[in-house]
Amino acid sequence: MDKALVIGLGFISTNLAKYLVDRGFEVYITYRSVHGSKALMMKDLLECNVKPRRLEPSNYDEVQKAINEVRPSYVFNTVGLLSGSWRDLWDAHVEVPRNLARAIISIDKSIKFIHISASAASGKLGSFISEEPRHCDYAYVKPKSDYERSKCDGERAIRELGAEGLNYVIVRPTLVYGYYNDHNEFLSLYRFVKRGLIPYIRGAVSAIYVGYLMRALERLAISNEVRNTFLYIAECQLYGLGNIAELMAEYIGVNGIRIPVPPGLVSPFLPGGRSLLRYINTQYSCDGLRRVLGSVEPAIGIGIREVVDWIKRAYGY
Template structure:
């Protein structure tokens, strides 16, 4: 089957394209950037790379022509409170791709949204597909734009497009030539360079499982429905220690309580901003401070979604970083 993937060179895109190829599909990989040949992701004979603009309807119709299933992964991730570019890409980009998919007669579109389209602060401690959405203007632009992107998609569904929405939690694991924020922090921990961290936890899901979930949604998902692709709630202290042990190092000694961090954020956030760092910012800490329990029952029951254990993901990540030359156990530290 011929399928198309927007954002194919990104973190999730790389893994999805690989899974689609393994399943025997012909893939049109749509991205403004093509992976370097030495990543091993660019040259498969089942993959055709296309330079496409998700804000240009004509460009998208040309790229998606003939595809039975369209996977839309393009998004601009940011912790900024406001960003016109992020808002446009995450909202108009979704609508443009959806309208193009409808115009070329695609059988189905799968939109990779995010847990951030749900308001994790106001969800009441447990988050599922019926939870309150990210409409509060106090939330970062990424959260608000991911929800608005879903609104735009549903308007095209009302016009006849068959589309499904997946909402992964925190995505991590191999393959990642980036690195993502979470993977980068785990690499730092594996180097033995994180003696102390902030307490808290977050639901993390393996990127390979996300790829499987997106493919399952294409075949089994119900039109217009959301599916939370959750992994497991991980204490950051445990995750960082696991990464360190996988590299033969000691992990963080202890974690600073979130109650302490919450009190000092008004002081340290502007200082970090002056030095170009958003590590200690309200936006960066919001998910840890909220720490909702994510109920992934719907994806498990309807899609057969079955994420792997966290320890396996972390060990595989460190092994990948070594084999890809992004981490050296011998010289780290």
């Protein structure tokens, strides 16, 4: 039985750990603390025999010890922050993946490292964005915010360790939606809709259903042909932000008041917040997803229902 070590406890990692167990993997997941909705996530993981392990991933010695003791075939890094100081973002997006990569090299180069980055790592490159010809080459990419720069710097650190024998794949998902997602923006949107106030938000976002992302991550991990590369993972169509609110209202059974939201007030309802505001109406290439999974159906209806179901379960309303 192949072993997988999933770094970080949260929305994507919980989905990933459960999916891999269902696929026959022995799965370990790391955490720093368990509080709030993460306690429910951990409960679900324990019920399906995922093995938890406390870990501070910014501590290299702890990382090396964990990988040496688990001896996984695959390490999946899901650690990330949407905001914070430059030091916090650097630790999460550069130090953590670099620690993992260095530990893998020192222990067993046959371990495959799958690093989950973000579509914003390249910065804003127009209204349609595909993989750059030279990975995170600053002659081409244009990261501006601390969030974007730290994401790209983390990818560069992994790429450089590829020259030392690291077998890696870097995945850049767009907005991920589905069960276990209770990010503040979805919570804010849900609370407004629940009160009968349905924000009408102009603009659309590039997104990926968490179920599709899980399938893609497994296939990229087990493939012997895919290595030392990076790719975007996105569905082939944009989803209107106003439609997300409408889908929530329809599922909850609310027929409320539609309230136009001016562009300057969009960020509280935008998954990813103000830092990703400039990516509204930006389409990312879906070629990566097509190469891995083939054509997939739009899943926004299913995914938003899952978001609502999780918020109801985790917060009781």
